[in-house]
Amino acid sequence: xxxxxxxxxxxxxxxxxxxxxxxxxxxxxxxxxxxxxxxxxxxxxxxxxxxxxxxxxxxxxxxxxxxxxxxxxxxxxxxxxxxxxxxxxxxxxxxxxxxxxxxxxxxxxxx
Amino acid sequence: xxxxxxxxxxxxxxxxxxxxxxxxxxxxxxxxxxxxxxxxxxxxxxxxxxxxxxxxxxxxxxxxxxxxxxxxxxxxxxxxxxxxxxxxxxxxxxxxxxxxxxxxxxxxxx
Numbered sequence: 472x473x474x475x476x477x478x479x480x481x482x483x484x485x486x487x488x489x490x491x492x493x494x495x496x497x498x499x500x501x502x503x504x505x506x507x508x509x510x511x512x513x514x515x516x517x518x519x520x521x522x523x524x525x526x527x528x529x530x531x532x533x534x535x536x537x538x539x540x541x542x543x544x545x546x547x548x549x550x551x552x553x554x555x556x557x558x559x560x561x562x563x564x565x566x567x568x569x570x571x572x573x574x575x576x577x578x579x580x581x582x
Numbered sequence: 583x584x585x586x587x588x589x590x591x592x593x594x595x596x597x598x599x600x601x602x603x604x605x606x607x608x609x610x611x612x613x614x615x616x617x618x619x620x621x622x623x624x625x626x627x628x629x630x631x632x633x634x635x636x637x638x639x640x641x642x643x644x645x646x647x648x649x650x651x652x653x654x655x656x657x658x659x660x661x662x663x664x665x666x667x668x669x670x671x672x673x674x675x676x677x678x679x680x681x682x683x684x685x686x687x688x689x690x691x692x
Contacts, residue, residue: 475625504679514671521678530583569614569680570628573618
């Protein structure tokens with residue numbers, strides 16, 4: 472969905488490096504989410520935010536942190552990347568209607 | 583929390599035939615059930631959703647059915663076309679969060 476953008480689209484990094492993935496949206500939604508996708512495991516929730524001052528852990532938050540800089544921006548950080556964090560990362564947004572709209576994803580490889 | 587199981591994990595169908603994907607969920611409080619289609623290199627796209635106050639919803643060639651008593655819901659694609667080849671995910675809400683199934687890779691054979 473072009474209304475949700477993610478940068479970078481691809482990133483290769485080394486073990487121990489700090490990485491930030493960024494998400495921006497023009498849909499005007501208050502709620503934003505970060506998911507991780509691994510083959511055969513579907514989409515798993517890392518963190519979510521219902522407004523600028525609200526941050527909540529999802530099911531797999533260990534090793535990750537987030538920042539909600541504005542209604543339209545939600546960043547995911549890996550403080551010290553490790554190889555098993557190699558995955559596809561998706562940002563999503565929603566309003567109060569529960570439907571979530573996803574960005575194009577970031578493919579992260581940790582060597 | 584909510585647990586969503588999805589079957590089958592892969593599905594190969596002849597063009598023009600129907601495809602059916604089934605999901606079960608564990609939390610009886612869930613009341614919103616979306617389906618997403620993910621094409622290669624893209625993010626998941628919402629294709630249809632259903633809420634617990636209806637049993638069936640249809641949009642052109644796709645339909646979703648919901649059985650709240652049995653806690654399962656299904657996606658039906660009729661008259662499949664090559665462009666239907668993709669990974670499909672079901673999900674169920676847990677409060678305002680979604681729990682996803684593991685996905686079904688659908689291949690439509692010409």
